[in-house]
Every structure is written in C-alpha cells, then in structure tokens.
Amino acid sequence: MKKQFNDQPVETLVQQCLSREGKVLDLHLKYIGDEGVEYLAQNPDLDGVEELNLERNNITDRGARALADSPVLNRLKVLILQRNSIGDAGIISLARSPLASRLTHLDLWKNDIGPDGAKAIAESIQLVNLQRLDLAQNHIGNEGAQALAESSTLSALNYMDLFGNGMGEEAIKAIKESEAFKNVPNMILE
Numbered sequence: 001m002k003k004q005f006n007d008q009p010v011e012t013l014v015q016q017c018l019s020r021e022g023k024v025l026d027l028h029l030k031y032i033g034d035e036g037v038e039y040l041a042q043n044p045d046l047d048g049v050e051e052l053n054l055e056r057n058n059i060t061d062r063g064a065r066a067l068a069d070s071p072v073l074n075r076l077k078v079l080i081l082q083r084n085s086i087g088d089a090g091i092i093s094l095a096r097s098p099l100a101s102r103l104t105h106l107d108l109w110k111n112d113i114g115p116d117g118a119k120a121i122a123e124s125i126q127l128v129n130l131q132r133l134d135l136a137q138n139h140i141g142n143e144g145a146q147a148l149a150e151s152s153t154l155s156a157l158n159y160m161d162l163f164g165n166g167m168g169e170e171a172i173k174a175i176k177e178s179e180a181f182k183n184v185p186n187m188i189l190e
Helices: 010-017 033-042 061-068 088-096 098-102 115-123 141-149 169-176
Strands: 024-026 051-053 078-080 105-107 132-134 159-161 186-188
Touching (some): 033 061, 061 088, 061 098, 088 115, 115 141
Parallel strands (some): 078 105, 132 159
16 A cells, blocks of 8 residues: 655655756655755755755745755756745745745745745845746735735746735735736736
C-alpha cells in the first residue's frame, strides 16, 4: 500500500527529483517540512536550480526564511509554494531577500498571507522582475489589496491571481484601476 506522506529522506528526494540539467527541482507533495527546506537552502548542489516546486510540503515562516537566506539558490526564477502554511513573516523575509531579484514567477496560492505580507510584496524592490504572482486563497483583505494597487515595483506583471482574499468592491476597483496593473492582461480578482 502506498503511503500518503513521503517517507524518503530529503537527500534521496533531491537525487530523484532534480532534473538532469540541474535547473528544475520538483518536490511537490513530498512533505519535507521546514527541516527539508533548510537542507535545500544550504545544499551547494542546487546552485543551478532555476525552478523550485515546493507545493504542499508543510512549510512555515521558518522554511520561507531559510529560502530567503539561502546562499545557493541565487539563480531561482520560478518559486512555487502553493498549499503551505507560510504567513506574513515568511513572505516579508522572501520579499526583502536578494533571492527574489531574479524571480519571474511566485506562486503563493493557499497559504496564510495577510495584509502585511501583501504590503511587503507590493513594496519589494527585489521583485521588480516578477511577471506572474499568485496570491489566491490567502487573507490579504482590503488593506493588502490597496497596498498592491499602490505598488510602484510590480510593473512587469502580466498575470496576477488574487481570488478568495476577502476583498471588498472598493479594493477590487482599486486593483482594476491601478496604474501599476494597467498592462496586466490576465488578472483574477473574484
């Protein structure tokens, strides 16, 4: 019988799941937790990784901080952190990290991000290359939406998903009318 949760050590998973050219590491549904992320963040064998999928791995703010502080993941372009337990503190760390400067795709669907996390993303000078942002099913509310609408650094976006964030009509209107997002052809708000 197959186990629902992964029972392989993270070292083995890296060997099994790292693409041949060393650019993609897909560990979705491996449940490596914060300890596993801490290992990844310090592993010099991952210095060429451009895409990292950590969907559903029981990652908290601690794991997000480990990623933010990583001395080896400095080529990362795509970071998928769907369905974890990352809150504002973790996102603030990531948004301020030099790691974020190369990101073109940040997927944070269904975490625990609130207004402060949205504000950190909106104000991040590191996320200027971001083209895809998925914040659906978080808790940014009106305050977080307003911060995003006022962003002066997210001008490269061409896709943004904010569905399911408890935003009111005024917040949605502010996003739709935002100067920062006037060239975003794909925007999901409701």
